[in-house]
Amino acid sequence: MSLLFDLASVPRVSKRPQKARKKTCIPGDVLFKAAEGYRAGFGTYEERGSIIATLYGFVCVLEAKSSDTGNNDKTVEIQQTEEGKKYITPVVGTIATARVLSITPKFARCSIFCIEDCILPVEFCATLRKEDMRDAEYSKIVIYEYVKPGDIILARILGIGDSQTSYLLSIADDELGVTNALGDNGERLVPKDFTKVESASGYQELRKVAQIPNLNK
Numbered sequence: 001m002s003l004l005f006d007l008a009s010v011p012r013v014s015k016r017p018q019k020a021r022k023k024t025c026i027p028g029d030v031l032f033k034a035a036e037g038y039r040a041g042f043g044t045y046e047e048r049g050s051i052i053a054t055l056y057g058f059v060c061v062l063e064a065k066s067s068d069t070g071n072n073d074k075t076v077e078i079q080q081t082e083e084g085k086k087y088i089t090p091v092v093g094t095i096a097t098a099r100v101l102s103i104t105p106k107f108a109r110c111s112i113f114c115i116e117d118c119i120l121p122v123e124f125c126a127t128l129r130k131e132d133m134r135d136a137e138y139s140k141i142v143i144y145e146y147v148k149p150g151d152i153i154l155a156r157i158l159g160i161g162d163s164q165t166s167y168l169l170s171i172a173d174d175e176l177g178v179t180n181a182l183g184d185n186g187e188r189l190v191p192k193d194f195t196k197v198e199s200a201s202g203y204q205e206l207r208k209v210a211q212i213p214n215l216n217k
Contacts, residue, residue: 022058022079029053031076032061043078051076055091087115090124090157090167095176098126098169100151103143106130110153110169125166128155132170133208146171146208150182154210177210 025031032038032051040046041062043055053059057078064073090096090112097114108128113120131138133146147153154176155169171177174194181189181197183205189197191209198204 022060024057025053025059025078026056027054031059032074037071038074038076041075041077044076053078087118088121090115090120090126092157092159092167094157096126096155096157096167096169097179098128098153098155099123100128100147100149100153102149103147105143108143108147110155112157112167112169115157125161126155126157126169127161127166128153128169128171132158132168132172135172145206147178148182148184148205148207151178151207152180153178154212171208171210174211177208179210179212181205181207 030050030052031044034040034046034049034051038051038061040051043057044051044053046052055078060077060079062075062077064075087094094115096112098110098112101109101111103109107130110126110128112124112126128147130141130143133141133143153169153171155171156173156176158168158170160166161168178197179191183189183197183199183203185199185203187199187201187203189199189203189205189207191207192198192204194209194211195206196204197207197209
């Protein structure tokens with residue numbers, strides 16, 4: 001019996017296609033040319049005809065058909081994980097969800113746990129200053145009428161605080177402020193109107209409420 005055999009007759013084991021890794025970048029990297037149909041999205045900007053990264057992370061190109069021209073618009077975004085989550089740290093200018101930890105006559109200490117619709121892997125320290133609670137006449141602000149410990153707030157990230165891991169917040173815009181409050185009586189309070197929160201039992205307290213229609217009905 002011959003030990004020779006036809007290699008072509010041996011079934012081949014197909015290799016699983018490997019998932020292509022996304023391109024990585026650092027701030028300042030030139031990613032694409034705008035003339036090739038690319039537009040700047042989250043984490044990028046356009047300068048001198050080039051799309052340039054402002055964040056470190058993974059480069060993602062989102063294609064969608066333009067309603068004006070009918071062509072495919074290619075929007076370049078920087079995502080901070082390959083799975084597509086945009087944020088692993090707070091970014092200046094974005095909207096954060098934070099928990100108020102403590103208050104003083106001049107500021108509130110907070111903990112950021114969510115940026116836009118992305119829950120962060122760890123919480124970050126933040127400060128909400130008295131002057132960032134209202135656009136004008138902040139000297140008249142009584143902080144405990146705006147926020148209290150245990151409250152959940154929507155706030156805009158203004159900048160970096162005293163260290164690279166702390167941030168400055170603002171709730172001056174109408175759509176920012178308290179979305180869920182903890183009352184002095186221990187009850188959870190929800191928005192009643194733009195200046196008050198209320199419990200199921202009818203107990204009320206003052207707050208600077210985020211003016212979000214679904215929350216304030």
